[in-house]
Amino acid sequence: MKYDWILFDADETLFHFDAFKGMQLMFARKGVDFSEQDFEHYQSVNKPLWVDYQNGTINAEQLKQIRFQAWAEKLGTTTQELNQVFLAAMAEICAPLAGAKELVSALTGKVRLGIITNGFTELQQVRLERTGFAEHFELVTISEQVGVAKPDSQIFAHAYEKMGKPPKHRVLMVGDNPHSDILGGLNFGVETCWLNVTEQPKVEGIEPHYTVNSLHQLQQILFA
CATH class of the missing domain: 1.10.150 (DNA polymerase; domain 1)
Structure with missing residues (x-):
């Protein structure tokens, strides 16, 4: 990996x-x-x-x-x-995105998993429990708790401290929002993957390391 x-x-x-x-x-x-x-x-x-x-x-x-x-x-x-x-x-009504359960299960034990979200604490924790994802993620960073939201580098820095400061080139940020997830990750210096399910046009000045249209495709890339 x-x-x-x-x-x-x-x-x-x-x-x-x-x-x-x-x-x-x-x-x-x-x-x-x-x-x-x-x-x-x-x-x-x-x-x-x-x-x-x-x-x-x-x-x-x-x-x-x-x-x-x-x-x-x-x-x-x-x-x-x-x-x-x-x-x-x-x-x-929460439901995992197509391919999410398979990807998370396949990655568990092979790589350390975390979440960085701009959502609200109350919703995130309940969803992680209900979907059975909670046990797979050792890091959950929520903007409401940190006090800053992606793409602010402070939220990435907060997570990075908790992760024990691994080499940044060995960290991948995956997200659907080119501004908050991809630009935020790039500015912090980690690698990025844009999950572009709806095939939005590329955003000028934002160059993700990977672009995929499904989590299945990401799984294929990671295990290639």
Whole structure:
């Protein structure tokens, strides 16, 4: 094996993140029929917030507050309560991405495995337990706990310290987001693999060491 450590992003790298399905479930429990139009409107608020979060202009708590503000007012509840219900719904419907279980099982015992995610602590821990992944990953670094998000080098440095500072060329970062995962990894000096399932166009100035369209393809490369 070329690597001592393989680090994975969580959402859309190890786990499928179907936010619309999760929100339909959470709002159904509140007696609301949540439509695709409602979801589009929510995403028009939510997506820029994640960019702000990754850029360090807002923190995790602010993101969680602002994204559900309008719905909290509408339903006469708090943003904290809506966040809890949403994360619980997302944990309930969580499913590993195609090939994730096979890849993680194949790598276990041959390389050390870690996760670096910009997601929220509450959701990540439940999903790792429910999918049986928890025992395979000896490192789980969550931006909400560290206080900075990918692509900030500080979150990579935090994980790197916990890993015992292995040679950087023997560390591979795998993720679906070219900015937070790939650029973040490259700037920190580790090797990178872009999981480009939807075949997005290449981002100018970001050159991953590998680009794959599935975790099966990554498995073939790693075991070649």
